[in-house]
Amino acid sequence: MDKPHVNINTENGIATIEFFHPAHNSLPGDLLAKLANTITEAGNNEDVKVIILKSGGDRTFCAGASFTELININDAETGKIFFSGFANVINAMRKCPKFIIGRIQGKTVGGGVGVASATDYCFATKFSAIKLSELNVGIGPFVVGPAVERKLGLSAMSQIAIDANTFYSAEWAMQKGLFNQVFESIEVMDAAVASFAANLCTYNPEAMREMKKVFWSGTEDWDELLAERAVISGRLVLSDFTKETLKRFE
Template sequence: MNLENANASLETSFQNTIATVQFGHPASNSFPRQLLDRLTAEINLLSRNENVSVIILKSEGNRVFCSGASFDELLQVENEEQGTEFFSGFAHLLNAMRNCNKLIIGRVQGKAVGGGVGIISACDYVFATLLSDVKLSELAIGIGPFVIEPAVSRKIGKTAMAEMTLAPDQWKSAKWAFEKGLYSVLCDAANLDLEVNDFAQKLSSYNPEALFEMKKIIWEGTEQWESILIERAKITGKLVLSDFARKALIQFKK
């Protein structure tokens, strides 16, 4: 196991019918491919768990929710096949969240970049703090938010998605994200866990069959994502091999 994967963490805890999944990585909660696969598998496993009615998705630490793809692994991509394989990890995760039989509550304690914004977008209900600014930085590193775009656009609309994408060096405030619909609730950091847990408890007290039917309604019209997100992964996998992307990734790492 390489150092990136050795330092990655994924833990699931249970309280009654609520499952809390926490991911983490020392590099600002970024995602090496193996961690993406582990989270995808965990979401699929919980989807089949009849003793679970609600999932809380959170990350380690206080300042960053998720910084997206691992730059170290992106620099290791040597051909289009490897590039497609890496970005398919995000495609599989978003589809797992979309297809999950349980409602997913996002707990966002800090900033999110790129793929992190996509993961937030794939949650069904999101609590965030005033520190939870967002950015789509992909164009600045020679690629684009192609895989996560359907999820982001579904939440905030094409116009707001384009506003973020075409200004890849600019942070959008948590308040902006709340007003656009990315976040369901904006609260003080001190109250985040209390509000998330209270909401999860209430949600889990409702009829599981009704929650399941509601989940299907929420995601109506997204059936084509199974193929669309993989096609987008191919586009990104090709672009990450460009000289522009290579130079930009190295510069970002510095």
């Protein structure tokens, strides 16, 4: 079985960043930190014109935060650091001067929905249902909320955040603006992603950089905003309700 990793491969101006964890691509703190750093480095690499973000395996794009780490949080500072992991990835994607193409092959939960939402253009398969499950364990999608709301709108984000037990289909996610194209299979999607990325490499890098700034205008306060949201989640994870709920997952 593959070990947890974040890999980057750069070819013909396209940087493909892949993260993987055997637990359904859930992301512990060390992988989140490496992912954020890798995205930042690719953004600063003059040889890179466009970035593809993907995960390993063929079933789940990302199961969200690592439950193993979540269960072991016993103080507010540790909680803040834990929940800042997804904040740092989203902010790295936001600040990256290159377009980031999302490649979503399967189900996406919690923080994974936030990562998908922070891409600039997102491809998915019909198996890529999404769920914001945080309320189920006594917290909420506070850190990823701004990224999800930016893509889906407040109404749709509120819907999936409140209806925390339900997977919403890839078609629903496309209708709401999270996914831009949905495909019948991984193979067909990968061909489309490769073609799309290659085409972007023919465009003016300066024009794309300026477009990205425009698309993300109004998010300049997210370093502070997402840090504040991490504090809320870090406090809630210490509540008696959440501690009792998490015991079911031990």
